Structures are given as C-alpha cells and as structure tokens.
Amino acid sequence: MADNRGIIVARSDQDVDSDVVDFDSRRSHLQIDLARNPKHFDILTLHPTALSVDDINMYREETLLSILHGLKVTPRVLTYFYAVSAPGGAPFATAGSYFKNWFPMVASGAYQDVIIYTITSTTFTVKHTIEKFIVDGTTRTSIADQYNIQLKYEILSNEGSSDVTVFDP
Amino acid sequence: MAEPGFIITEEGVDINKAADYEKVVDSRNRIVEVFWEGQIDFTTNIGVPDGYKLLILREHGLGYIPAFEFLWDDSVLDPAFSSNVFVESFSANNKYIYLNYLRVGTTATMRIKGYLRIYAVPITTEYTAPASFTTAKDYNANKRFGIKALRPAEAIKTMSDDQITDYNLHTTAKALNIHKHGLAPVAATPFPQVTIAHNLGYLPTYFCYQFFTEASGAYQNPLNGLDGIQPVVARSAATVNTLSFGGVQSALAGSLAYLILKDPVRLAS
Numbered sequence: 060m061a062d063n064r065g066i067i068v069a070r071s072d073q074d075v076d077s078d079v080v081d082f083d084s085r086r087s088h089l090q091i092d093l094a095r096n097p098k099h100f101d102i103l104t105l106h107p108t109a110l111s112v113d114d115i116n117m118y119r120e121e122t123l124l125s126i127l128h129g130l131k132v133t134p135r136v137l138t139y140f141y142a143v144s145a146p147g148g149a150p151f152a153t154a155g156s157y158f159k160n161w162f163p164m165v166a167s168g169a170y171q172d173v174i175i176y177t178i179t180s181t182t183f184t185v186k187h188t189i190e191k192f193i194v195d196g197t198t199r200t201s202i203a204d205q206y207n208i209q210l211k212y213e214i215l216s217n218e219g220s221s222d223v224t225v226f227d228p
Numbered sequence: 229m230a231e232p233g234f235i236i237t238e239e240g241v242d243i244n245k246a247a248d249y250e251k252v253v254d255s256r257n258r259i260v261e262v263f264w265e266g267q268i269d270f271t272t273n274i275g276v277p278d279g280y281k282l283l284i285l286r287e288h289g290l291g292y293i294p295a296f297e298f299l300w301d302d303s304v305l306d307p308a309f310s311s312n313v314f315v316e317s318f319s320a321n322n323k324y325i326y327l328n329y330l331r332v333g334t335t336a337t338m339r340i341k342g343y344l345r346i347y348a349v350p351i352t353t354e355y356t357a358p359a360s361f362t363t364a365k366d367y368n369a370n371k372r373f374g375i376k377a378l379r380p381a382e383a384i385k386t387m388s389d390d391q392i393t394d395y396n397l398h399t400t401a402k403a404l405n406i407h408k409h410g411l412a413p414v415a416a417t418p419f420p421q422v423t424i425a426h427n428l429g430y431l432p433t434y435f436c437y438q439f440f441t442e443a444s445g446a447y448q449n450p451l452n453g454l455d456g457i458q459p460v461v462a463r464s465a466a467t468v469n470t471l472s473f474g475g476v477q478s479a480l481a482g483s484l485a486y487l488i489l490k491d492p493v494r495l496a497s
Contacts, residue, residue, distance in 0.1 A: 066255075068255040080261075081233065082233070082234075082255035083261060084377040084396055086261045086262055086263070086348065086396060087261075087262045087265065087379055087396050088259045088260055088261045088396065088404070089260040089262075089489075090392070090401040090402060090403045091401060091402055091404070091492055092392045092398075092401045093400065093402055093492065093493055100491075100492065100493065130393055131391050131393060132393050134393070141431055141466065153465075155465045155466070156464065156465050157464050157465050157471070158464055159434070211431060215404075216393050216395075216398075217265075217345075217393065218393060219299050219343060
C-alpha cells in the first residue's frame with residue numbers, strides 16, 4: 060500500500076495525525092504542468108467577432124481558442140475572463156469585469172451573447188456564442204468585437220469530469 | 229524552536245537563498261490539498277414535489293467548513309433546469325457536502341453524476357500567506373534533478389510513468405499556493421457589494437462562496453439553520469489589488485467566503 064508512507068509536515072501546534080497539516084504527500088493537490096506545449100497556463104487576448112442571429116438562424120458560435128491538452132483524463136480547468144475595456148452602455152460585463160467560467164455580455168430573456176469554455180478528454184475550447192430565445196422579427200448582433208477581453212486559463216493536472224458544468228463561480 | 233518542514237528548489241538555485249518562485253515545494257507554504265475526491269454516480273429517490281430538499285452527497289467529517297467543488301456531468305442531467313428537477317446549489321457545512329434541489333416533475337428518482345473534490349482548506353477561517361511568498365517569475369525548464377510521489381491510488385504504476393495526473397508531487401508541475409482565505413462581510417443593501425484586497429499585483433485565481441449562518445434566516449440559508457457555504461453567482465470585477473463581487477438582495481447576503489491562489493509562474497497581462 061502506498062498510502063502508509065509519505066512526507067507529512069504538521070501545522071504549528073497540530074499533531075501530525077491531524078487532518079489539518081501543512082503538507083501531506085499522500086494527498087493530491089491542485090497543480091499545473093508548466094512544461095507543456097501548448098501551454099497549460101497562460102493569459103491571452105481573445106478576438107470575438109460581431110456574430111448575428113435572426114429568426115431563421117437563432118444560434119451561432121465561433122471558436123476563439125482550441126488546445127489539445129494531452130492528459131489521459133478530462134482535466135479540471137480554471138478560466139477567468141477580464142474586460143480590459145468594454146463598449147459604452149454594455150448591459151452586463153463592463154470595463155474591469157472579471158468573471159470566472161464565462162463572460163456574459165448580454166444575458167436576457169430575448170437573447171444571450173456570451174463567451175464560454177468546454178473541456179473534453181482531448182480538447183480545451185473557448186467559444187463565443189449568441190442565441191435568440193424568442194421569434195420577434197429582430198436581428199441581434201453581438202457586441203463582442205467592441206470588447207478587449209483577456210483570458211487567463213489554467214489546465215490543471217487534476218481530474219475533472221466530462222461535459223462539465225462547474226458549480227464554483 | 230526551529231520550524232519543521234522541507235524545501236525543494238529548482239535546479240541551480242541555492243536553497244538558502246531561494247525565493248518562493250524558485251521552489252518546487254516549500255512545506256511552509258499552504259497549498260490547495262485535496263481531502264477527498266472522486267466520481268459520484270448514483271440514483272436516488274427524491275421524494276414528492278413539496279419544496280427544496282437537502283441530499284447528502286458525501287460526509288467529510290472535517291469539523292470545519294471546507295472549500296469544495298462539484299463538476300456535474302451534463303451528459304446525465306442539465307443541472308440548472310430540467311423538466312423534473314431544479315438543482316438549487318451545492319453546499320457544505322462542517323460535516324457534509326449537500327445537494328439542494330427542488331423536484332418539479334413527476335419522476336421520483338434522480339441520477340447524480342459528477343466529480344466531487346473536497347479541499348483540506350478551512351475557508352471560513354482567516355489566513356494570509358507571508359508577504360515574502362507572493363512573487364512569481366518565468367518558468368525554469370531545467371529538469372536534471374527532481375522529486376516525484378505517486379498518488380496512492382496509482383501505486384501499481386512505476387516512477388517512470390509520464391502522466392503528471394498520476395502524481396501528488398512532481399518537479400515539473402507546480403502546486404497552487406494559497407495566498408489568502410477567509411470571510412468578507414457584505415453590506416446589507418439592496419445591491420450588496422463586497423471588495424477583497426489581495427494586493428498580488430496581478431488578477432487573481434479565486435474560488436468564492438456565500439457564507440450563511442443560523443442567523444441568516446431560512447430564506448437565505450439552504451441548510452435549514454446550519455452554518456455553511458454554497459457557491460455564489462455574482463457580478464465580479466478585479467484590479468491587480470482588489471477583487472469585488474456584487475449581487476442583488478439575498479443572492480449575496482451575509483458574508484463571502486473566499487479562497488485566493490497565487491499564480492505559479494509570472495505571465496504578462
């Protein structure tokens with residue numbers, strides 16, 4: 060058994076058998092492989108375009124980033140989207156906004172204009188999507204091209220889950 | 229008395245002079261350790277549709293409220309809205325991880341599938357790393373010396389295994405260090421706002437949760453009066469020194485429990 064050996068450093072005033080220790084090599088921890096190419100940790104500027112949807116084509120998407128992660132599992136991914144600048148009157152994400160997991164530019168009952176990510180057993184993908192929810196004769200055009208958006212992503216060397224929706228905003 | 233611990237530096241760095249960013253591991257730095265993790269996949273009876281219910285996903289028994297995350301497998305159920313179940317949130321107290329749900333349809337069972345990770349991080353207590361540990365720098369690609377520790381579950385593997393996901397400790401990978409965790413009170417206004425000073429000098433990696441207590445009231449407390457946390461959905465903003473969250477009414481009432489991590493390497497931003 061490998062779980063009966065390891066390096067354990069107790070926290071000050073705690074016993075080494077405590078659940079609260081400073082280091083325990085038997086436990087996994089969040090980690091990033093910094094030697095990977097493509098990078099598993101980076102900050103990039105995204106370049107989404109002004110996609111349009113109407114009553115015929117109610118959903119459109121474009122891929123902004125696609126990375127083959129090369130891990131044997133579907134990894135846990137952390138993403139943070141930062142609006143360096145934003146268009147005047149933007150209804151949701153304004154300049155300085157810093158969202159985890161997604162970047163909502165418009166999120167209303169009529170339509171949604173967002174940047175999201177997906178992770179599979181092979182690929183980390185960042186997408187810009189726009190979708191209409193009601194047929195109202197109105198063409199909706201994305202304002203994404205008017206933003207300067209930075210993405211910080213971290214592909215952890217830790218297992219995640221397939222087809223993930225993350226409950227840790 | 230000397231402080232116990234161990235330090236492993238990058239190749240070529242004097243251990244007596246190494247800065248934090250030049251270390252593979254420094255046991256004095258707190259890292260995001262995992263107390264328990266694994267796939268959860270079971271089908272359970274979810275009762276009659278008469279209001280929100282609690283379902284225990286996992287007993288952790290830590291005695292404190294831990295940071296956690298649940299990665300729902302969308303192939304089984306749309307976790308936000310379905311014709312049968314509305315999943316309100318996941319939550320934690322000092323003993324359990326819960327799923328909070330509302331049955332709205334006619335099916336009496338629900339399948340729950342996803343990956344649960346419970347961190348050995350008492351997120352509602354206050355901690356700030358010593359300032360000397362905050363710097364990051366470019367990655368050092370030298371790898372002639374190193375250290376590896378396989379995960380216990382991977383004991384059948386050998387140390388020549390090249391999958392970093394099989395290791396708890398690996399020179400090539402850097403552990404994410406904790407910069408700060410604790411509670412930040414949220415002003416009780418119709419549009420509450422909370423700002424946390426992190427002073428990292430770059431935009432941080434973070435986890436955040438709403439912290440509720442018995443005094444929060446039933447409307448705001450999904451654990452029926454127990455102290456606990458649940459992931460929070462809020463508008464957020466950041467600078468290189470602060471992290472802010474805003475919500476509406478009970479969406480962000482009480483306090484915010486946060487966990488802010490250090491970047492493992494310097495990146496241009």
